[in-house]
Amino acid sequence: MSTESLLEIRDLSVTLPTDSSALRAVRGVSLDLRRGETLGIVGESGSGKSMTALALMNLLPPAARRQAAAIRFGDDDLAAMGEKDLAGRVRGRRIGMIFQEPMTSLNPVYTIGRQLIETMTIHGGTSVAAARRRAIELLEKVGLPDPASRLKQYPHEMSGGQRQRVMIAMALMNEPELLIADEPTTALDVTIQAQILHLLSELQRELGMAMILITHDLGVVSRAADRIAVMYAGDIVETGTTEAVLSAPRHPYTQGLLECVPGYREASARRLGSIPGIVPSMTGEIRGCAFAARCPRAVPRCHQEDPPRRPVAAGQSDGAARSFVCHDPEETRGRGFAGGDTATGPAIRRGGDSVLRVDDASCTFSVRRGLFGKRKPLRALDRVSLDIRKGEVLALVGESGCGKTTLTRTIMGLQTPDAGTVTLAGRPLGEQPARQRARLIQPIFQDPYSSLNPRQTIGDLIRRPLVINRLGDAREQRARVHRMMDYVGLPSRVFNSFPDQLSGGQRQRAAIARALILDPEIVICDEPTSALDVSVQAQILNLLLDLRDELDLTYLFVTHDLSVVRHLADRVAVMYLGEIVECGPGEQVLNRPKHPYTRALLDSALSIEPSLGVPAPDLAGDFPNPMNRPSGCPFHPRCPLADQRCRQRVPATETLDGTLVKCWKADTPPPSGPLDVRPDHNNKEDAAP
Amino acid sequence: MLNYVMRRALLALLVALTVSFGTFALFYFATDPAQTIAGEDAPQEMVEAIRVQYGFDRPITVQYLDWLGGVLQGDFGQSYFWKQPVVELIREHAKVTLLLAFSALAVTILIALPLGISAALRPNSWVDRFALSTAVSAQAIPNFWLGLMLIILFAVTFPIFPVSGDSSWRHYVLPALVLGASSVPAVMRLTRTGLLDVMGSDYIRTARAKGFTGYRLIVRQALRNALLPIVSVLAVQLGNKLGGSIVTESVFSMNGLGRLAVESIFNSDIPTVQSLILLFVLTFVLLTLAADLINAWLDPRIRMG
Structure with a gap:
């Protein structure tokens, strides 16, 4: 990392007009970024982190107003640059940008090739042929096989992960000095998230780019960023090296955020910390500290005077400035957000009689493509057996498209299985009237x-x-x-x-x-917190666990977030392509996974570990299209352990250490170190339908 | 693409057949053509003779297939009232209607698209407000009133254009304006909201982040997406103009298909009415098909879906 400064933002503000008064989305942000450095901007929704990024290149919504003392980028001042210069010389050329929504961020009516090529040709000086060569080279680099034929594809022919790779290639076409990645992996599955983050960090090193990584996910930022800026209500409240900020947070908000993350503190039995209240709306005159109303350490002074920016003795050789904005009152030192010790969670083992049983349930939809196309079966559930025991939290984990939703619909009686049965409270579900069913099983979406x-x-x-x-x-x-x-x-x-x-x-x-x-009796929680900010997620998870104890509830908890699973699950079931591939007690499955897929999921989950970096993905390729089920073990094309038998024969379910597992290699010890990265075998058929 | 075209064409054919049978059956059950031809007071024997002579005594399916066979060969039957083949009647009147409808469509496009686009590019500006108030007033003003006003202004007070008739291009200017104006509100609004949607989309943000701006952003990134809904609405509007310009044709005394339809209804000229209805419906079927195909050509998701 060079020490040469690339970007200096001074006193950047963004205001959005509302009906009554102006909303101050960004309030006087100052930032520095050196060449080749990665800065993580973290904060909850509404903290102004995306606005800050959009303001750099003036890509704000038309109504927004931007003000800045200076946005020095190399030798230019972006704050003083007109639209024409920004578009012609900076956007897409010296600063590339990746957005959160890969599904909607590519123009649906043009080919991938055209969209990649025009990124270069619009800035002039490059022939179409040269741009085409560059596009092919980059698609290869981001791990899309057969790049030349990819150029002729349209966005809708690709899956989300593939589109995000295209977005990355597009942002890199002109070898920008700075890459801004705004929640680049939020919409993706964990395994794809790990692949994309790993790819970004490799490309960054290779090209010597600086990167601004905007995310709400402290795990992601802890692995990928050199430095962190924590934003709250439009201002940076704490900044410093990732290591320093995450291991010894100084601002109460940073502390609170970390306390909210399941698994950040060792004891999973404890309640999560939570930040009371909500982010205030930044309209009109703002006096004092914006966080004061939610801060456990607030004293009267905090509500009245603007908090000072306090430098923290750096001591590091790289000289990274560490500071936080807080009155840091002496009298309330030591107060925190700890959620109290009403010991709940997996510490108390539960699991009495079975209240709901699924026996060998299969569900096949038939999908027809084209007018004369044959109807093809889509096996959403394949002989799934599961039981839910009184008082437990059973977590159901898997990537999107694995059949989680079909299974929950079947359990709620909204979907009749083609074969197999669901038994609720001792009687087949199909025989019970809908109202009775609804009184016993309720969903939270x-x-x-x-x-x-x-x-x-x-x-x-x-x-x-x-x-x-x-x-x-x-x-x-x-x-x-x-x-x-x-x-x-x-x-x-x-x-x-x-x-x-x-x-x-x-x-x-x-x-x-x-x-x-x-x-x-049973509550089906279908990703109940994944649309919420981490501080709110903590409140809801605490609430769900409290209610379970008070009302004697049983939860089927569907989620893709393994830290949440670790926090609250008694038992875990892992689904892959309509099958349950592993099911057993939480600590068994999470600490000693038997199935290579479970192992890959666990490796992909990014806990807060600043020292670790982004792991090399050991799971190749995207989740397959359920229309083209692989033969034998459905997981074999992505499995690092697969051999001839896996390719040909479907594994039987066996019991190992109290865990049900469906794998030929379940008793093979996991290889040490990162597994081989297998080439991505995706072709057109694997793309999203 | 070929698959898509075939699917749409097959569907259009089925709709056309169903509709043709519907129109045929409607008249078969609702009227007694023999009585109509013979006249109200004709003796029963004469009615029966006509019934046999014209073949009205045969089963409905036979009559339908006979009629359909004729239609396919361009024989729409003989007009009872004008005593000439319906095909000739239609041919004579269609020229006027076609000319009027397409010039009206041109008027619509020339007013609605620029207004809608400039309104969408500057929402809540004076252009936007002007466009919206134009749309509201155009919606509120009845066709015949606008026609009369234009005649008074541009044909009587300032005699620039003729008052009525259809013999020269000058006769078409005022009616095209009237008929074209009636579609402006719908098309303008859709252009505005469609383009606003597109301009606010994630992929336009991506394009801006790549360095697209101004004219190139709109033409090379937004336009194709924004056109999709407009193509569909224009097809419907053109269908309305080809089939339903009865008021405008009447106000300006133009001898188009609308007038022909009104007169044949007044004169109980069943073959003509029947043929016109079939023609109008087929026009819609064809236009919808054309719009679908244009959209499929514009949007890969449609043609490959």
Whole structure:
């Protein structure tokens, strides 16, 4: 890493006009970046991190206003540059950018080739043929096989991971000095996330680029960034080397964020820390520290005076400035966010009788392509057996497309399996009337923004199941709703509010209340926290565990986040292409995985470990298209251990140390060190349908 | 692409057949053609004689297939009222309607697209407000009133254009303006919202981050996406103009298909009415097919899906 400065931002502000007053999305941010360095900007949604990045190249929404004392980039001042110069000389040429949504960030009506080539030709000086050669070279580099024929493909012919690789290639076409990656892996599965991050860090080293990595994921930033800037309410509240900030955070907000991450503190039995309240809206005059209202260390001074920026003695040879913005009051030192020690979680072992059994359930959809095309079977579930025991948290893990959703739909009785049975409370699910079923099993969905009817008040929403099941008169029902709202921590004043007047966390609380009002046996939590910020996620996870103890609930917890699984699961089931490939007690599966796929998932999960870096992916390629199931063991094309037998014969399920595992190689000890990186065998058929 | 074209064409053919049978059956059940030809007060024997002579006593399927066979060979039957082949009638009137419809479409495109595009590029500016108020007023003004006003202004007070008729290109200017204006609100609004959507999309942000700006951003990145909904709505509007310009043709006394339809209805000229309905419906089927194919050509997701 050179010490030459590449980017100096001084006093950058972005304001967005709203109906009443201006929203100050970015408030006086100053940043420095050296050549070849990676700066991670972390913060929750609304902290202004994306706005800061967009403001650099003035890509803000038209209504936004940008102000800056200086944005020095090399020898230029981007703050003083006009649109024409920025577009012609900087954007895409000296600064490349990757966005969060690979599914929508490529133009759907043009080929990949055209979109790559024009990135070079629009800046002039390059022939189409030369740009084409460069495009092929880069596609090869980002790990897409057969790049020349890729150029003729359209974005919709590719999966999310493949599109994100194209985005990366596109950003690198002109060998930019700076790459801005805005949540580049958030929309992707963990295994793909690890591949993409690894690829980015390798390319960066190779090309000597500086990088700004924007993310809400502290695990990602801990592995990939040299330095970190923590943003809160439009300002950088703490900055320093990744190692220093994460191992000894000084700002209460940074401390709080870390406490919220499941698995950051050793003891998984403890409740997660949580930051009370929500990010304030930065409108009008702001006095004092923006974090004061949520800060456990706040003293009156914090609410009145702007906090000073305090340098921390660096001591490092690279001279990276370490500072934080806080009054750091003496009198409240030592107070934190620790969530208390109401010991819950996997420390108490549960698991009594089975309340729900799935026996050999299979589900096949038939999909027809084209007018004269044959109908092809899509096996969403393949002889899945599972039981859920009273009082436990069973985590269901797997990449998107693996059949998690079909399985939960089958369990809720929304999908009838072609073969096999689901038994609920001793009776086959199919024989039970829908209302009875609904009283025993209730779902909580991923997105509290779309799973609540926007035209019903919160009170009505929660009460609805009681009305449908004709339980009690209106007065009793209302009383029950209020009691339930109290349980889930919703203030009673929101009874008459509509969902869009609530924050994301409050909406998810309402969804939980609605699920619990019928007093169900089993609650199916389908990624209940993945749409939420980490501080809110911690609150919701704590709440779910508390409710389990108080109301004696059983959870089927569907998630892709292994740190969450580790935090709360009693048992874990891992799904791959419609099959459960491993299922057993949490500590067994997570600490001594038997199936190579489970191992790969665990390796891909990025916990907060600044010293580790991004691991080389040991899982090649994308999740296969379920329409083209591989023969034999469905995992063999991506498996580092696969041999002839795996390619030909489907493995049987066997029991090893109390864990059910479906693999020919389950008793083979895992190879030490990183596994070979296998070439990506994807072809067109593997792309997203 | 070929697969897609064949699928759409097959579907269009099925729709056309269903519709042709529908129109045929409608008249078969709703009217007694023998009675109509013979006249209200004709004696029963004469009606029966006509029934046998014209073949109205045969089963409906036979009559339908007979009629369909004729239609396929360009024989739409004989007009009861004008006493000449319906094909000739249609041919005479179609020229006027075609000319009027396409010039009206040109008017629509020339007004609606530039207005919609400039409104979308500067939302909430004065251009935007002007475009929206134009759309609202154009929606509110009835066709016949606008026609009369234009006649008073540009044909009577300032006699630049003729008052009525269809014998020269000058006769078409005012009716094309009237008919074209009626489609402006729908097309303008759709252009505006469509382009706004596209300009706010993630891939336009990507294009801007690559260095696209101004004219090149719109023409080389946004336009093709924004055109998709516009093509569909233009097809429908053109269909309306080809089939339904009855008011405009009447106001300007133009001898087009709309007038022909009105007159044949008044005169219970069943073969003509039947043929016109079939023609209008087929026009719509064809235009929708054309719009689908154009969109498939513009958008790979459609043609490969």
